[in-house]
Structure formats: C-alpha cells, structure tokens
Amino acid sequence: MKNLSYLLWAYALIGLLISVYGMSLVRRYREVAGELETLAGAIRAARGGTGPPSG
Amino acid sequence: MTETGSRVQDRMDAILRRIRNVTTPLAGFGLVAAAYFIVGYAPEEAQQGIVQKIFYGHVASAWASYLSFFITFASSLLYLWKRDRAWDLLALSAAEVGVVFCTAVLLSGPFWGKPIWGTWWTWDARLTTTLVLWLIYVGYLLLRPFAGEGERGARFAAVVGIIGFLDIPLVHLSVRWWRTLHPQPIVMNAQGPQLPPEMLTTLLVALAAFTLLALSFISIRAEIERLRDLAAMLRRRAPREGGG
Numbered sequence: 001m002k003n004l005s006y007l008l009w010a011y012a013l014i015g016l017l018i019s020v021y022g023m024s025l026v027r028r029y030r031e032v033a034g035e036l037e038t039l040a041g042a043i044r045a046a047r048g049g050t051g052p053p054s055g
Numbered sequence: 056m057t058e059t060g061s062r063v064q065d066r067m068d069a070i071l072r073r074i075r076n077v078t079t080p081l082a083g084f085g086l087v088a089a090a091y092f093i094v095g096y097a098p099e100e101a102q103q104g105i106v107q108k109i110f111y112g113h114v115a116s117a118w119a120s121y122l123s124f125f126i127t128f129a130s131s132l133l134y135l136w137k138r139d140r141a142w143d144l145l146a147l148s149a150a151e152v153g154v155v156f157c158t159a160v161l162l163s164g165p166f167w168g169k170p171i172w173g174t175w176w177t178w179d180a181r182l183t184t185t186l187v188l189w190l191i192y193v194g195y196l197l198l199r200p201f202a203g204e205g206e207r208g209a210r211f212a213a214v215v216g217i218i219g220f221l222d223i224p225l226v227h228l229s230v231r232w233w234r235t236l237h238p239q240p241i242v243m244n245a246q247g248p249q250l251p252p253e254m255l256t257t258l259l260v261a262l263a264a265f266t267l268l269a270l271s272f273i274s275i276r277a278e279i280e281r282l283r284d285l286a287a288m289l290r291r292r293a294p295r296e297g298g299g
Contacts, residue, residue, distance in 0.1 A: 003106035003170040010109045010166035014116060014159045018268070021155045025275050032282040039289040 064141035068281060075274035078267045085264030089115070089257075097257035109167040111257055115265035116159035117185075123153030123269050124192065124220055131216035134209060140284070143209040146216050147199065148276035150192050152269055157189045180233035184226040191219035 093111050100107035130146035133139075164182065165175040176182065195215045202208035230237050248255050 002104055006106050006166045006170050007108055010163040011112055013162045013166075014112050017155060017159050017162065021152075021272065025272065025279065028279050029275065029282075032279055032286055035286050036282060036289065039286060043289065043292065 061139050061141060063137070063139045064281070067141045067145065068278075071274040071277050074270055075278070078271040078274065082264060082267035082271045085260070085267050089261040089264040092257040092260045097254055098251065100254075103171055106167060106170050109163055111261040113160060113163045113167060114258060115261040116156045116163065118262055119265040119269040120153045120156035120160060120188075121223055122266060123149045123156060123273060124188070124223060126273060127153060127192075127195075127216045128220035131213035134213045135217075138206070140209070143213065144280040144284075145273075145277050146213065147196075148280060149273050150195050150216060151276055152272045154189065154192045154196060155272070156265070156269060157185070157192065160185060161189060179237055180229035180235045181226065181237035184222060184229045188219070188222045188226055191215070191222060195219060 089111065093108055097108060097111065099105050126149035127146045130142045130149065134142035134146060164185075168177070169175050195212060198215070199208060199212050202211040227240070229235065230239050250258065
C-alpha cells in the first residue's frame with residue numbers, strides 16, 4: 001500500500017475537476033433556461049397574453 | 056433556414072439531444088463501473104505497486120481530451136467549409152470539454168511521476184507537448200471573446216482549432232521521437248496491447264466511461280450555446296413585440 005496517498009490525490013483531483021465542471025454546466029443551463037422563460041413570458045405579455053410572474 | 060438556426064443546426068440539435076439522453080445516464084454507470092474495476096479488479100503492478108492504478112484515469116482522461124479536440128478540429132473544418140454557426144458552436148463546446156480532460160491529465164500525471172520518477176514535473180517531450188496542447192486550447196477559449204462577434208471571431212477560432220489539433224500526433228509520437236522518461240505506448244502500438252487481460256479490461260471500461268462522459272458534456276455544452284443564441288434572438292424580438 002506504499003504510495004496510496006498519491007493514488008488517492010490523483011483520483012480526488014480528477015473527480016473534483018469533473019464534478020466542478022459538471023456543476024458549472026448545470027448552473028449555466030439553468031441560467032439560460034431561466035432567461036428564456038422570462039423572455040418568452042415578456043413576449044407573451046406584450047402580445048396580450050399572460051406571462052409568468054416576474055419576481 | 057428556420058428562425059433561430061439553420062437546417063444543419065436543427066438536425067444537430069436532434070442528434071445532440073439523443074446523444075445526451077443516452078450518454079448521460081450511461082456515463083454515470085460507466086464511472087461507477089470504472090471505479091469498481093480500478094479498485095477491485097485490476098491487479099497491482101509488480102514494480103510500481105498501487106500507484107500504477109493512476110494509469111486508468113490518466114489515460115482515459117487523455118483519450119477523452121483527444122476525442123474532444125478531434126471534434127473541435129472536425130467541426131472547425133466543417134465551419135470553414137459550410138460557414139454554418141452550428142459547427143462553430145460544436146467546436147467551441149468540444150474545445151472546452153477537451154481542456155477539462157487535458158487538465159485532468161496534467162493534474163494526475165505528477166502524482167504518478169513523483170513516486171516513480173522522483174519528480175513532479177520534468178520538461179520531457181511528452182509532458183511538454185501535452186502542456187503546449189493545453190495552452191493552445193486554453194488560448195482558444197480565452198481569445199474567442201476578443202476575436203470579435205459573428206463570423207470573424209468564429210473564423211479565427213476555427214483556424215486555431217485546426218492548428219491546435221496538429222499538436223496531438225506530436226504528443227502521441229513524442230515518446231518515439233525523443234528520449235523520454237514517459238513510458239512508450241503499451242496499448243496503441245504495432246504489437247498490439249501489451250497489458251495483462253485484467254488491466255486491459257479495466258482500461259477499456261475506464262475509456263468507455265470517459266468517452267461517454269465527454270460526449271455527454273459536449274452535448275450539454277452545445278445545448279447551452281444554442282439556448283444562448285435563442286435567448287439573444289428573443290431579446291432582440293422582445294422590444295419589437297412590446298412596441299418598443
């Protein structure tokens with residue numbers, strides 16, 4: 001089990017990197033999806049329909 | 056042409072959605088399976104001991120970065136040929152994912168090098184060409200916003216995306232062309248894979264998991280860019296619809 005800490009550090013860094021990137025994708029996806037919803041609501045409201053509640 | 060993109064874009068959206076739906080859950084299973092194989096199935100290498108198991112994550116990350124950069128390369132060529140924004144968005148998405156996996160290679164390598172070579176880093180041909188590859192695509196991502204909006208910026212990015220890929224054969228062949236501390240290829244060589252079956256199986260599982268993960272990331276990242284385009288289009292339309 002010599003050098004086990006090197007192995008654990010290597011996989012911890014790979015895992016951390018992949019997790020952080022995955023979470024950043026989710027955050028960006030939610031951000032743009034939210035913006036789209038707001039914009040679509042604004043357009044619907046301008047056309048005389050009802051948009052989603054605006055905060 | 057549709058309102059928000061070309062016919063190529065619409066077809067690409069459908070393909071990427073299908074890829075995302077398949078690869079995302081499979082990548083999750085694949086990573087769990089890879090962890091099981093690395094921890095419980097692959098034997099310890101006789102000379103290097105347990106630290107050799109870094110090999111599976113290191114090589115799989117390298118493969119995922121090559122695959123991503125290849126997608127950037129092919130999409131950049133197609134962009135220059137067809138001038139369709141869909142290819143530019145795919146190239147950008149794949150370059151970002153490629154940089155993430157290339158970073159994983161550069162981070163995991165030193166933890167293998169230190170106990171085996173006695174040093175965290177050496178200006179060895181393989182390590183240096185990999186660092187150059189990373190720098191090229193980090194440059195690609197950093198310079199994109201400064202290259203200008205629209206076709207000019209996309210054209211510039213496509214050229215960098217193509218030139219950057221030319222470093223990959225250099226990375227691969229560097230261990231043959233120069234004296235290097237880095238091991239010679241033991242899977243992709245003329246004699247076939249030089250690994251015991253348990254190690255080869257583990258490597259293949261890790262390669263499959265990282266391939267699925269890279270494809271999942273690229274398809275999600277491309278979808279984000281596509282939605283941003285759509286949002287920009289709606290922002291332009293919103294004032295008109297409101298009578299502004």
